[in-house]
Amino acid sequence: MQIKYIADVTNAEILAFKQGIDHEVVTAFGSDLMSDVLAYVEEDTLLITGLINQQVIRTAEMLDLKAILFVRGKTPCNEVIALAEEKQILLMMTRESLFTVSGILFQHGLRGIKI
Amino acid sequence: MNTYEKDEKNVALKLHYDVANDDFSRAGEASSKIKKMLKQLAIDANIVRRVAIATYEAEINLVIHSNGGNIEVFIKSDRIEIYVEDCGPGIENVDLAMTQGFSTATNVAREMGFGAGMGLPNMEKMSDVFIIESELGSGTNIKMIVKYENV
Ligand SMILES: Nc1ncnc2c1ncn2[C@@H]1O[C@H](COP(=O)(O)OP(=O)(O)O)[C@@H](O)[C@H]1O
Numbered sequence A: 001m002q003i004k005y006i007a008d009v010t011n012a013e014i015l016a017f018k019q020g021i022d023h024e025v026v027t028a029f030g031s032d033l034m035s036d037v038l039a040y041v042e043e044d045t046l047l048i049t050g051l052i053n054q055q056v057i058r059t060a061e062m063l064d065l066k067a068i069l070f071v072r073g074k075t076p077c078n079e080v081i082a083l084a085e086e087k088q089i090l091l092m093m094t095r096e097s098l099f100t101v102s103g104i105l106f107q108h109g110l111r112g113i114k115i
Numbered sequence B: 001m002n003t004y005e006k007d008e009k010n011v012a013l014k015l016h017y018d019v020a021n022d023d024f025s026r027a028g029e030a031s032s033k034i035k036k037m038l039k040q041l042a043i044d045a046n047i048v049r050r051v052a053i054a055t056y057e058a059e060i061n062l063v064i065h066s067n068g069g070n071i072e073v074f075i076k077s078d079r080i081e082i083y084v085e086d087c088g089p090g091i092e093n094v095d096l097a098m099t100q101g102f103s104t105a106t107n108v109a110r111e112m113g114f115g116a117g118m119g120l121p122n123m124e125k126m127s128d129v130f131i132i133e134s135e136l137g138s139g140t141n142i143k144m145i146v147k148y149e150n151v
């Protein structure tokens, strides 16, 4: 599913690396536990999380993830946004909860990873 | 063969990074540099990924659990060897520490998204060979080998 479409249906605001908007993710994974993300995510996955610190960007970097969706209106600080720009990772933020955006995206055909 | 020992033979390239404890703002920098270097060397993406995950979890452990340490990466013609050493405090029960879900992490670590007790098991999963030795009061040494070809 294209990032542009994801941002659209979840009412998300793009915060970093807008150039990545045409990218397509294969699956999505929602978690605030970065170790779980590192342990389970294998494909080109959208990371959905309520954590907004630098380690979220680092985690995405290690896994070559291209996009992160922050939920519950959480907005990372400028330092974190700058790191994402540098690593070419698109960041977006929605006011909805993790459960709600997951439901919306699932309804639109995006699926979770295989555990 | 199952004891921690640095194998200095046939090292094409050696990387060394010091990791300070409690330096949360820089946690991940060493792994980021290692990943960048391996990519530049055109090493297979899946190998790079496994090394990146293993070094990153190791680096986070150095930051949140140790008194500081270092990560060395030996790049060889058929494998990558990762050596993680720290100067304490050591692990009381290594078998317990290797169990999924076991963690003594503080709230600060949990707020960063770590402390789920998944790090060491995942490091082992990413490696073809995983050796951990630890002594309370002196420190922890971890050796991980990621082979290009799984034979
Ligand atoms: N370098 C280290 N020095 C001391 N203790 C460690 C070190 N690495 C891991 N540990 C211990 O092993 C436990 C499990 O580690 P790990 O699987 O990475 O989970 P987590 O880091 O989420 O706690 C830690 O909570 C800690 O008690």
Ligand SMILES: [Mg+2]
Residues within 6 Å of the ligand: B057, B060, B061, B114, B115, B118, B119, B120
């Ligand atoms: Mg850990």
